[in-house]
Amino acid sequence: MAISEAEAVVMEVLWRGAPRTAEEILAEVGPAQQWQEGTVKSLLNRLLRKKAVHAERDGRRYLYTPLLSRGQYVQQESKGLLDRLFGGRVAPLVAHFSEQRKLSKKDIAELRQLLRELDDERH
Amino acid sequence: MAISEAEAVVMEVLWRGAPRTAEEILAEVGPAQQWQEGTVKSLLNRLLRKKAVHAERDGRRYLYTPLLSRGQYVQQESKGLLDRLFGGRVAPLVAHFSEQRKLSKKDIAELRQLLRELDDERH
DNA sequence: TGCCACCGTTTACGTACGTAATTGAAAATT
DNA sequence: AATTTTCAATTACGTACGTAAACGGTGGCA
Structure with missing residues (x-):
């Protein structure tokens, strides 16, 4: 399954620096995106299901780490566009x-x- | 509203040559895509709603012509990717x-x- | 020890998408 | 004229997405 655009916004935060808590991600992304806490949580869970991030318990909270690298993601996206529009x-x-x-x-x-x-x- | 991937497949046919009937589009795209007639019709209707194509009655059928040019589309898509992933x-x-x-x-x-x-x- | 606050998980809901079946109108055939 | 065929338009339906509220467990505090 592909990473959606909103999910990619969360990934970008994790690529900038991991591990992060949900709270930290919200703090970094909330203002620009106007997202509530629940939104970030949902996105994180979908990313977990897609095996794009890993969550490690740290006391009462989780620390999220990307499993998919930015390079891999960029590769997929770019190749997709290139193939679809420019004959690869x-x-x-x-x-x-x-x-x-x-x-x-x-x-x-x-x-x-x-x-x-x-x-x-x-x- | 953005053109979806399936819709883009139909647009590619029209960019290759227009105007075309739904039947012609199906003939060109059906084999590769494994689409039924209804699928192509739906996509055409969504493209009409999005003002990406124009339909002109020709007797019992319609002739479909792209309103959005391939250049415009490629431009949007490429710029999107470039901005999102490579700082533009x-x-x-x-x-x-x-x-x-x-x-x-x-x-x-x-x-x-x-x-x-x-x-x-x-x- | 019982309640509260803090987190993550589950559920929700409207829209878009992929894919198609159903319906309805007009044309062709009998 | 009645029936069949041919198209397009409408409706359907499961899944993904964007966005978020509701639920539930657990550790801390009164």
């Missing part, structure tokens, strides 16, 4: 952003650097 | 695929070409 190839995706003028100077510089590094690796 | 910047996304060794030779060649073109544009 990266260059067309970048070309798309290029056409939309969504490449910043910084992006371009970094892409250039990246390609240089790939060159080097290939000794 | 393209280079980190490409770096991610690079780390995952998901850049094909062809990708690399095309990216290089793309950067060259960007150089040229900047005369």
Whole structure:
């Protein structure tokens, strides 16, 4: 089962630093998201069912830790989009952003650097 | 309201060529998707409600045409992912695929070409 | 020892989605 | 004209999601 968008918000908190209690997660996410306590609890439970986080008892409360890494998640999401929209190839995706003028100077510089590094690796 | 994944499958058919009848869409999508007629009709109706397609009566049937362009759709989806996962910047996304060794030779060649073109544009 | 506060678990509820069966109207056939 | 066929529109239904209230157990305090 896939991680939903609201669930991903909780995961982001855990990726920023774990383990965390439900209370801490709420504190970090509540203001921006306008979520009540129950909402965060539900999301955590769904993430538990999906084996995306692990809960370890710590006295009266639980400490939540991500089982799914951010890398894995990013990988799944990106690959999904790439496959669905760009035939699984990266260059067309970048070309798309290029056409939309969504490449910043910084992006371009970094892409250039990246390609240089790939060159080097290939000794 | 967003276009769902199943709805996007129907849109892809219409982007490949419009207008089309429901029957044509089914013929093109049914085998791969294992969808029945009713499924395609429902998806078309939801797309109509979302103003993503337009239907024009043609005798006894309707001809469906996309109102949302593939470009717009791709743009929304890509930007969503980019913002959610890569801070809205393209280079980190490409770096991610690079780390995952998901850049094909062809990708690399095309990216290089793309950067060259960007150089040229900047005369 | 009995009650309260604190947490997690369970249940709830409206909407969207995937998938389809049912209905209803119009056209074609007999 | 009556019947059958053909479409689209309506309704259905289980699951996921966003959001949260209600329930329940357990440790602390009066």
